[in-house]
Amino acid sequence: MKGILLVNMGGPQSLSEMRLFLKNMFSDKYILPLPFGLRQFVANMIAKKRHPSSWEKYQLIGGTPIIKHTEATGKALAEQTNLPVYTAYSYTPPFIADVLDKMVADGVDEIDVLTMYPQASDTTTTSVFTDVKKAAKKLNGVSIREICDYSVHPTFLEYWKTLIEEHIEREGLDNPLLLFTAHAIPMYGVKRGDKYPDTVKHMAKRLAGLMNRRYEVAFQSRVGPVKWVGPDTDDHLEELVVAGEDNFVLIPLSFTTECLETVYDLNIKLVDIYKKDERVKHISRVEIPVAHPLFIETLKRVVNE
Structure with a gap:
C-alpha cells in the first residue's frame, strides 16, 4: 500500500516543549555543523538560555500555527489523493522515525516523503531526508521516494x-x-x-x-x-x-x-x-491560507508526477 509522509519542522506547544524544540533544532548537523559532542553542548546551552524569551514570542502570536496548519494540509491532501497521509515533524513530536514505524505497522510499504519546504536546502529538505533514511534502515521491504523541490511547479x-x-x-x-x-x-x-x-x-x-x-x-x-x-x-x-x-x-x-x-x-x-x-x-x-486548494493541488501533482 502506498502512503504519503508529510514533514514540517514542528512547533512548541508549551514552555518545556520550547526547550526541546531548540535543543533538537541546534542538535541538527545541517543547522549547526559542529562535531557531535560540541554540537550537543552548544545545543543544550542555546536551549537553556533562549527558551524562555522564545516562548514569550510564541505567546504573543497565540501559539504556533504550524502543527494545526500542517495537519489540515495532510487531511486535505489525503482527500484529494485517496492515499493515507501521515504528518511528522523534525523537532517536536510526533517525530519522523515514530511515524514511519506507524506507517509500516499500518501496512504502508511505498512511502512518498513530501515536505512543507518548497525550496530545497540542506537546512530543511536534506535534513528531513537524512532522518528518513536513518529510520528506514530499520524497516524491511519499504520503498522510499523523496520529493524535494516544487518551488517553480x-x-x-x-x-x-x-x-x-x-x-x-x-x-x-x-x-x-x-x-x-x-x-x-x-x-x-x-x-x-x-x-x-x-x-x-x-x-x-x-x-x-x-x-x-x-x-x-x-x-x-x-x-x-x-x-x-x-x-x-x-x-x-x-x-x-x-x-x-x-x-x-x-x-x-x-x-x-x-x-x-x-x-x-x-x-x-x-x-x-x-x-x-x-x-x-x-x-x-500576503497571509498564508490554511490548505488552499491550489497548494493542495500542487502537492497532489508533485506526488502523482
Whole structure:
C-alpha cells in the first residue's frame, strides 16, 4: 500500500516543549555543523538560555500555527489523493522515525516523503531526508521516494500569483513593490554548496514575471553572530524606504504555513511599525491560507508526477 509522509519542522506547544524544540533544532548537523559532542553542548546551552524569551514570542502570536496548519494540509491532501497521509515533524513530536514505524505497522510499504519546504536546502529538505533514511534502515521491504523541490511547479506559482493578486486587489493598490522574503540560512551553508538562495531568487523572478510586477528579494530571521545570506529583510526594507519607495507588499515566499517568522518577524516587527511611519503610504503582507486548494493541488501533482 502506498502512503504519503508529510514533514514540517514542528512547533512548541508549551514552555518545556520550547526547550526541546531548540535543543533538537541546534542538535541538527545541517543547522549547526559542529562535531557531535560540541554540537550537543552548544545545543543544550542555546536551549537553556533562549527558551524562555522564545516562548514569550510564541505567546504573543497565540501559539504556533504550524502543527494545526500542517495537519489540515495532510487531511486535505489525503482527500484529494485517496492515499493515507501521515504528518511528522523534525523537532517536536510526533517525530519522523515514530511515524514511519506507524506507517509500516499500518501496512504502508511505498512511502512518498513530501515536505512543507518548497525550496530545497540542506537546512530543511536534506535534513528531513537524512532522518528518513536513518529510520528506514530499520524497516524491511519499504520503498522510499523523496520529493524535494516544487518551488517553480506551475501550480505552485499559480497559487502564489493568486494570493498576491487577490491581496493587491483587496487592498486597492496601484503598482506596489513586491518584497519577497525568505528565511535566511548561514553563509557557511552557501559556501558548502547549498543552492537555496539561488532557488528563492529564481522563484521570485519567475513569479514576478508572470505578474509583470516590480520586485525585490530579501532574507529574514537571522539569529546569532555568524554571517547570514542577505540582504536582510529588515535592513533592505529600510534601504528601500530611504530610497523613496513607499508602497510595499511583503510576500513570505519560503513559507507554506503561518509561523513565528511570518506573524512575529514580519507582522509585528515590520508591518505594524512601518504602518506608523509617515514615509510609507502603504505596507501589508500576503497571509498564508490554511490548505488552499491550489497548494493542495500542487502537492497532489508533485506526488502523482
